[in-house]
Amino acid sequence: MGAFLTALFTGLRLGSVYALVALGYTMVYGIIKLINFAHGDFIMVGAYALFFTVPVLRAAGAPAWLAVIAAVLVCAAVGMVTELAAYRPVRKTGTNMTALITAIAVSLILENLAQAIPAIGPNPRTVASIFAAGGISLAGATLSWATIITIAVSLVIMLILYSFTQKTRLGRAMRAVSEDKQAATLMGINVNSTILITFAIGAGLAGVAALMYVAQYPAATNVMGATLGLYAFVAAVLGGIGSIPGAMLGGFVIGLIYSFSSAYISSSLASTFVYLILIVVLLIKPAGILGKNVGEKV
Amino acid sequence: MSNETSPVLEVEHLGISFGGLKAVGDFNLEIAPGELVGLIGPNGAGKTTVFNLLTGVYKPTEGEIRLCGRRINGMRTHEVVAAGIARTFQNIRLFSQMSVIDNVKVAFTKDINYGLGASVFRTPRFWKTERAIDGRAMELLGIFGLADKADALASALPYGQQRKLEIARALATDMKLLLLDEPAAGMNPTETAELLACINIIRDRFGIAILLIEHDMSLVMNVCQRIQVINFGQTIAAGLPEEIAVNPEVIKAYLGS
Amino acid sequence: MKTRTAKKTGGYLLNAVLSAAVIAVSVMAPDFGATVKGVTIVWQLCYFIILSCSLNLVIGFLGQLSLGHCGFMAVGAYTAALISLAFQRAGFYTDKGGGAFLLVLVICIVAAGILAALVGVLVGIPALRMKGDYLAIITLGFGLIIVNIINNLPFCGMDGLSKGSAASALYANGLGFVAGQLITWLWLPVALTILSVIMMYMFVRSKYGRAITAIRDNEIAAAASGVNVSHFKVLTFVVGAFFAGIAGAIFSMCSSTLSTASFNFTSSSILNSTFIVVMVVIGGMGSLTGSSVAAVLLYLLNYTIKNGKWVSVLPVFLRQLFAYPMLVYSIVMVIVIIFRPHGIFGTYEFSLYNSLKRLFSKRRTAAAAKEVTDNE
Numbered sequence: 001m002g003a004f005l006t007a008l009f010t011g012l013r014l015g016s017v018y019a020l021v022a023l024g025y026t027m028v029y030g031i032i033k034l035i036n037f038a039h040g041d042f043i044m045v046g047a048y049a050l051f052f053t054v055p056v057l058r059a060a061g062a063p064a065w066l067a068v069i070a071a072v073l074v075c076a077a078v079g080m081v082t083e084l085a086a087y088r089p090v091r092k093t094g095t096n097m098t099a100l101i102t103a104i105a106v107s108l109i110l111e112n113l114a115q116a117i118p119a120i121g122p123n124p125r126t127v128a129s130i131f132a133a134g135g136i137s138l139a140g141a142t143l144s145w146a147t148i149i150t151i152a153v154s155l156v157i158m159l160i161l162y163s164f165t166q167k168t169r170l171g172r173a174m175r176a177v178s179e180d181k182q183a184a185t186l187m188g189i190n191v192n193s194t195i196l197i198t199f200a201i202g203a204g205l206a207g208v209a210a211l212m213y214v215a216q217y218p219a220a221t222n223v224m225g226a227t228l229g230l231y232a233f234v235a236a237v238l239g240g241i242g243s244i245p246g247a248m249l250g251g252f253v254i255g256l257i258y259s260f261s262s263a264y265i266s267s268s269l270a271s272t273f274v275y276l277i278l279i280v281v282l283l284i285k286p287a288g289i290l291g292k293n294v295g296e297k298v
Numbered sequence: 299m300s301n302e303t304s305p306v307l308e309v310e311h312l313g314i315s316f317g318g319l320k321a322v323g324d325f326n327l328e329i330a331p332g333e334l335v336g337l338i339g340p341n342g343a344g345k346t347t348v349f350n351l352l353t354g355v356y357k358p359t360e361g362e363i364r365l366c367g368r369r370i371n372g373m374r375t376h377e378v379v380a381a382g383i384a385r386t387f388q389n390i391r392l393f394s395q396m397s398v399i400d401n402v403k404v405a406f407t408k409d410i411n412y413g414l415g416a417s418v419f420r421t422p423r424f425w426k427t428e429r430a431i432d433g434r435a436m437e438l439l440g441i442f443g444l445a446d447k448a449d450a451l452a453s454a455l456p457y458g459q460q461r462k463l464e465i466a467r468a469l470a471t472d473m474k475l476l477l478l479d480e481p482a483a484g485m486n487p488t489e490t491a492e493l494l495a496c497i498n499i500i501r502d503r504f505g506i507a508i509l510l511i512e513h514d515m516s517l518v519m520n521v522c523q524r525i526q527v528i529n530f531g532q533t534i535a536a537g538l539p540e541e542i543a544v545n546p547e548v549i550k551a552y553l554g555s
Numbered sequence: 556m557k558t559r560t561a562k563k564t565g566g567y568l569l570n571a572v573l574s575a576a577v578i579a580v581s582v583m584a585p586d587f588g589a590t591v592k593g594v595t596i597v598w599q600l601c602y603f604i605i606l607s608c609s610l611n612l613v614i615g616f617l618g619q620l621s622l623g624h625c626g627f628m629a630v631g632a633y634t635a636a637l638i639s640l641a642f643q644r645a646g647f648y649t650d651k652g653g654g655a656f657l658l659v660l661v662i663c664i665v666a667a668g669i670l671a672a673l674v675g676v677l678v679g680i681p682a683l684r685m686k687g688d689y690l691a692i693i694t695l696g697f698g699l700i701i702v703n704i705i706n707n708l709p710f711c712g713m714d715g716l717s718k719g720s721a722a723s724a725l726y727a728n729g730l731g732f733v734a735g736q737l738i739t740w741l742w743l744p745v746a747l748t749i750l751s752v753i754m755m756y757m758f759v760r761s762k763y764g765r766a767i768t769a770i771r772d773n774e775i776a777a778a779a780s781g782v783n784v785s786h787f788k789v790l791t792f793v794v795g796a797f798f799a800g801i802a803g804a805i806f807s808m809c810s811s812t813l814s815t816a817s818f819n820f821t822s823s824s825i826l827n828s829t830f831i832v833v834m835v836v837i838g839g840m841g842s843l844t845g846s847s848v849a850a851v852l853l854y855l856l857n858y859t860i861k862n863g864k865w866v867s868v869l870p871v872f873l874r875q876l877f878a879y880p881m882l883v884y885s886i887v888m889v890i891v892i893i894f895r896p897h898g899i900f901g902t903y904e905f906s907l908y909n910s911l912k913r914l915f916s917k918r919r920t921a922a923a924a925k926e927v928t929d930n931e
Contacts, residue, residue: 035688089893096687097620098892101836104622104829105885105892112882233692272703275696282689283681353779379781391776393769395841395902403762404769408781410762417761418754420567424761471781 005141007263008256012143015255016150017213021232022239022247023157024205027165030242031178031198032091037103038082040229041110042203045078046071046210047220048114051125065131065211072207079203082106083196107226114222124221127214150212154248157208162244174198178242227271231258234278240291249289304367306331306475306507307352307383312361313531314351321347322531325361327509329475334501334508336522336539338515340551344531345511346388349477352509353385354378366474380408382474386464386481388511394453398444401452401463402435405470438466441499458489462496469500475507476500482514490517497521519543527551566908573907574749581745585738594738596858598809601744602628602802603854605751607834607846609798614832615840616759617791618771620691623678623698625828627796630674631667631803633705636813638663664747664804671800672793674701679792683785698828732808744805751798756843756904758794767791768841833884837891838898845900853884 021043028036053067090102115122136143165171176184177194185191213228214220231254239250254274262270281288305328312325322344329335337345350356352363354375363370365381373381384405393401410431416424439445442462447455455463461481468476478497482490494517501508512518518525518539525542527535529551535542542548580587584594606628613621639659642648648655678697682690732740758764766787769777778784807813830853838849857880869877877883891898 033688035692086889086893094892094896097614097618098836098896100620100688100691101832102889102892104832105888108829108881108885109889112879112885116879116882230692230695234696237689237692266707268707269703272700275700278696279681279693282693283684286684286689355775375775375778376781376783379779384781385779387776387779391773391779393772393776395772396765396768400765400768404765404777404782405780407762407766408783412762414758414763417763418757420757428761467780 002141003263005138007259009141009143009147010263011256011259012151012252013147013216013255014258015252016147016154017209017216017228017251018232018235018255019154019248019251020150020157020209020212021206021228022235022251023154023161023244024202024209025229025232026236026239026241026244026247027161027205028198028202029236031174032087032195033096033178034087034099034103035233036202037100037229038106038110039202039206040225040227040232041107042075042079042206042225043210043213043228044114044220044222044225045110046075046207047127047214047224048120048125049074049207050210050214051127051220054127065215068208068211071210072204075207075210076200076204078110079199079206080196082203083199087199088192088195107229111222111226120222122222124219127218127220131215144216146212146215150216153208153212154251157205158244158248165244170194170197231274234274237278237288238281240288243288243290246288246290303330305329306333306366307509308362308364308367309352310362310364312348312351312358312363314347314356314359320531322351322528323360325528325531325533327526329507329509331474331507332501332505334497334510334521334523336510336512336518336525337528338512338518338525338542339528339534343529343551345528346479347531348528349385349479349509349511352378352477353383376408379471379473382472383477384468384471384473384475385477386461386468386479388479388483390457390460390464392452392460392464392467394451396452397449398452398455398463399432399435399439399448402438402467402470403431405467406431406434409472435470438470439463441503442466442496458485458492461485461493465496465500469504473506475509478508478510478512480511480513482512482517490514493517494521565912566906569908569911570753574753577749578742578746581742584741589738589741591735591737594741595809596854597741598737598744598805600851600854601748602805603831603834603850604748604847605798605802605805606831607838607850608752608755608843609795609802610831611835611838611840611843611846612755612758612767613791613795614835615842615846616764616771617767617788619682619788619791620687620694620832621682621792621795622691622695622828622832623701624694624795624799624831626678626698626701627671627674627799628803628806629702629705630796631671631800632807632813633803634670634800635663635667635804636807638666660743664801667804667807668797668800671803672797675793675796676789678796679789682792683788695828737809740808744808747801747805751801752843752847755794755798759843763787763790830881830884833888836888836898839900839902840898841902842898842900842904844903844905845898849899856880856883 021039024042025036025039028034028039049071050067053070054064057064057067086102086106087099090099094102114120131146131149136148165175173184173189173194174197176187176189177191177198181191184194213224232251235250235254236247237250238253239246239248254277257277258270258274261273265273307327307329309325309327312327313323314321325348327335337348339345347356351358354370354373354377357372361371365378365383368381370378370381370383393404396404410427412421412424412427415421436445436448439448442459442465444455444459444463444466447459452460452463465478465481481497482493485493497508497510498521500506510518510522522539524537525535525539526533527542527545527548534547534551535545537545581597606624610621610624613619613624642659642662648659650656678694682693685693766777766782769780769782770784770787774784834849834853835846837845837853838847839845860877860880860883
């Protein structure tokens with residue numbers, strides 16, 4: 001029983017982070033139909049921002065989690081710069097494939113820049129713990145407070161995002177752009193600004209995800225974003241890319257799959273299972289659990 | 299062995315629904331060999347949907363399609379092409395990064411019978427086949443006056459010639475039935491007259507049946523032997539051009555009552 | 556119409572002579588005083604060129620973004636290594652020279668290609684159902700799955716080839732060539748590379764090339780022209796994978812260790828799928844010449860960066876940048892995509908024969924023109 005609960009709690013722990021990351025991924029993909037490979041690396045940026053700001057806040061006697069503000073701002077800035085410097089020019093002149101390749105390049109640039117800049121550097125940096133240790137214990141397994149807070153935060157963000165896209169003018173503009181860019185332009189929507197804001201929000205979300213990730217896994221390295229981003233993407237696709245509730249669902253499912261296959265089958269094969277899930281989903285129901293299919297006009 | 303008078307195309311009670319919307323319903327059509335039939339109707343009536351059903355892009359939810367007696371429901375697009383139906387598209391779909399002649403040569407792919415080994419080792423069979431294809435492609439281009447542009451990039455052609463290239467490519471598939479989807483779209487009167495001449499040449503030279511979607515009424519009335527009119531996915535009239543021109547249902551569909 | 560599909564015998568002859576000359580040079584490498592270090596560079600260039608060209612078939616000609624190419628290479632590398640080890644342990648050959656060894660070599664190389672090709676089928680079939688973005692992720696996933704599985708196979712990852720005495724046994728007596736042998740066997744990768752590139756070129760200049768570029772440009776129109784899209788898509792994956800397998804065989808021949816760490820997506824070494832994608836993009840998607848040239852250029856760039864050759868030349872603020880090759884490449888790639896999306900060579904294929912012909916005909920017309928003006 002203890003082993004099962006441990007696996008369950010680990011799965012929730014992982015899943016909560018994946019869900020948060022997947023939310024940002026799915027939002028950006030839903031709008032500009034581009035898999036932002038660099039999304040995971042935005043989290044890395046956020047983690048390093050936290051690494052620098054948490055000690056400062058601690059020294060000033062303020063709660064460590066306020067550092068999330070810094071993380072969100074830094075990430076949003078990086079997101080907007082990426083959109084302006086890399087994605088927008090390629091969107092104008094290139095094809096879908098070149099846009100994707102650009103995303104990969106941006107991811108590489110961020111990862112290697114983090115390695116190259118001496119203050120950040122190639123060695124892992126430990127971020128001081130953010131939330132109190134301990135949590136709810138059951139049969140020898142512990143569900144840490146950090147995990148519970150992460151789940152709560154993800155749910156809140158999901159609700160906020162959902163009502164934002166459904167109810168506010170900007171949210172509707174974002175949905176319009178995702179359906180039909182040209183029509184949106186004709187309706188007076190500034191597509192470029194909308195996309196820029198979408199990136200800012202998506203990247204900002206990555207900043208929050210960074211806080212939650214670092215709260216549970218306190219090390220920041222320059223490659224932490226790569227695998228995280230990949231798993232989160234699988235989660236977003238599983239749940240239905242473009243669907244906000246789907247991202248949440250997908251995140252937790254992937255976290256649990258990883259955790260349980262790690263515990264009961266083999267930890268080194270766990271990643272294989274995650275990717276296999278992705279392949280199976282895309283083969284059977286490409287729209288994902290909660291997504292909808294859109295065909296191409298012939 | 300189909301005999302001369304048996305129809306090329308028989309469509310019975312063809313229909314398809316997307317979600318709750320019935321895009322096409324109870325569509326019936328028969329085309330005899332060498333006939334030129336027009337399919338007209340207001341925008342959104344379902345004409346291109348019919349084409350997509352005939353060419354395997356969509357799978358019909360009801361009805362049957364027979365090509366020279368052979369049931370082709372549910373076949374994939376390239377199988378339908380191999381069976382003998384070729385089409386052009388409403389928005390011209392050329393292989394923009396390929397040369398004009400290569401665009402035509404692609405349509406011969408299904409008839410080329412050399413394999414990987416022959417390609418890699420450049421056997422005599424490879425060269426013989428390539429020469430033959432080149433000859434046939436140039437011949438087709440010649441019919442449409444595109445022979446001198448054979449090696450130019452397809453995207454560099456003016457609009458009217460792009461349309462002709464698309465038709466030439468369709469002809470290369472050696473079809474029994476050719477579906478033309480608004481070939482005159484975006485053309486000025488001169489280009490339309492050229493297109494008319496092309497269609498006549500095709501009929502004389504290849505003797506194939508043609509199903510034509512078109513909005514340009516002068517072209518339709520001039521060249522079609524029979525016309526079928528659909529609106530909201532249902533057939534509302536069918537008959538000779540003169541009859542259709544004065545049919546009150548047709549006039550109502552286009553102009554409103 | 557004779558000139559349109561003339562047999563191009565002139566061109567073929569010239570290329571054949573050139574290839575023979577290059578191979579001859581590589582056979583005589585020991586006589587030219589070649590060093591092990593220099594020769595290792597050539598070995599590595601060979602498999603990079605094959606990898607780059609074979610990936611271009613999928614990305615450039617077919618137009619599908621495949622991010623797991625090195626997975627196929629890994630399959631080829633391990634296949635070649637394991638088969639040679641099996642033969643050697645069974646006592647089929649003892650030293651690297653006799654006819655028995657040559658036979659084993661041929662078997663290993665062919666098997667590497669075929670097994671990689673089979674895996675290519677496994678990847679290509681699911682890939683049929685996906686569009687661009689998802690396809691890229693799936694191929695990435697497959698690349699990672701393949702490497703992960705190899706890692707977990709007891710005779711490969713755990714105590715097979717990358718750890719312990721088994722590894723050294725392989726590379727003392729198995730397939731791996733060491734030191735002087737790298738020089739004497741130099742002709743092998745060179746010949747394989749030339750052969751592979753030629754075969755890929757033939758593939759592209761045939762109905763296959765036309766069909767797959769048609770699919771790339773307009774898949775629906777390709778189907779409407781009678782092209783069996785699924786068949787050609789899978790075929791291209793398989794052909795690309797086959798040659799990646801061959802590249803893998805070459806890799807296992809010249810590397811002192813064989814471990815899956817080399818094949819990862821974000822590995823710090825340049826042998827990872829992303830780097831090959833960079834080569835293809837920079838060289839030109841749709842130009843085998845471009846892929847080959849880019850492979851050579853980027854490899855040499857990486858080599859010189861790793862050996863600190865740039866430090867003295869660059870201003871201080873750029874030196875830190877150049878300490879990380881992947882950083883340089885990714886920035887270059889973004890610049891290339893924005894300003895020259897077709898890469899250096901676009902879809903242009905270099906033909907020595909045609910270039911020489913043009914050169915001489917220019918001379919001839921210039922001479923003729925001069926004659927005319929002289930006579931006036």
